[in-house]
Amino acid sequence: MDMPRGRSFAWLVTHRPLVVGVAVLLPLAACAVLSVFRDSVPNTSSALGLVLLIVAAASTGIRSAGLLAALSSAVWFDFFLTEPYNRFAITDQADIETAALLMLVGAAVSEIALWGRRQQARASLEQGYLDGVLRTAAAVSAGQSSTESLIEHVCGQIVELLQIDRCRFDPGDGPVLATIEADGTVKYNAHPLNVRRLGLPTDTEIELVVQSHGAIHGRFLLTAATSVVRPSQQQLRVAVTLANQVGVALATNTDDGNEGQPSTSS
Template identity: 75%
Template sequence: MRIESVLGTHRAHVVVVAGLLPLAGCAVLSAFRDSVANTNAALGLVLLVVAAASTGIRAAGLVAALSAAVWFDFFLTEPYNRFTITDPADIETAVLLMGVGAAVAEIALWGRRQQARASREQGYLDGVLRTASAVSAGRSSTDSLIGNVCAQIVEVLGIDRCRFDSGNGLVLATIEEDGGVTYNARPIDVRRLGLPTDTEIAVLAQSGGVVHGRFLLTSTSNVVHPSREQLRVAVALANQIGAALMTTPSQHPPGEHLPERPDDARP
């Protein structure tokens, strides 16, 4: 994560270096034109493109691929030191170098995205499991659990704030059990439109079909587009608090009033 943060902070520098690496490589290889075949030189340049693509910055991979093709032409094909190719085989090699380099860059980026997604999903699962373990073991107070869950929901969804509320006042938006989002009782496409920014968004904390409160989420500083999996993680976290409140009613947060359960209603 630290390396990725550094690379993201210096994207422009990374792209420039990615463009200069093939230039340096071709300049060095030009001193061995008689002993190194152009096909072998092209394979070496592909390695430089892969190295650039492994940074996770698409522009770096594409710039490296283009630079490799250009400087391969300039240094390693006749007439030398000119942007001209006369040998059809060298033309094919240059075109393939650029095409393969671009394809390899995209594949490398796809792999990094898949790895990042798997890492995020593992982090979500670990968060849910830690909360469930704390609830079942009774190691933490309800206040502490609620604060922990709020922090995890904020991190998972990328929103501004989260607070727990035991009331049942009107809220326009709700995250449903299946991870869908409704606004004014109508489903909305969060991946396309993002979470609503003009109202708090409710996530019910329930257990055994009984609602024990809700988390109210705020996302006003920017529009976020969480996936269905992220929204379901938020629901799972909220339900852990529902389970905690069901098993430890005496630890309800002070000042909060939980909805009365149907079986507690007086005749």
């Protein structure tokens, strides 16, 4: 059975020294073997084979593996496959250009592979956000859980999403210094706060209003006191969406004549 992509990448990162070592040694072994056939195999063909090794090293998503594979390929291509042989010197202009291209290809492919890894991680994260919202929305629409358990569930999701310390539901509307706005921005003492640079406030609870169709049904009070966390605006907007799902449930309960709003924390 194939190893899932996430687990395979985690294995590569965990075994980084081994991966980097293999990336460095494979070009050496390949050039040593190719040197036996250098009279019959043109250097352009040998260089293409080395490019495949560089691409394989770069595809691990470890920048140092791709770059060192390229450097190793250029060095051993020079030593084994260019005149004067078995010396670190190149006299032919075409061979100099080939060695330089090996380095450039290694750098380019490594950066492309890293970009792909980042895009994959971002897509996976966004899918996780969407799945969380959809599960909560499904629970609200189907009435599968009580209001208390829904609030507890959403509190847990917000804590995990924003990597904060605590979340609690408060039916009141007392003054707070920090608030998360509907568009995912944060205000501190009524002034916009650059969360990506400064992080969420650690000296006060942060208000996340619970509302439905413009009507406020309480709020979540978030605590991020033990460490500075810097969630993206997208993460904060997901938190707003989750809170508003609770607002829908509370609005439904109010319409049904149940106006009690429980207090819970996570």
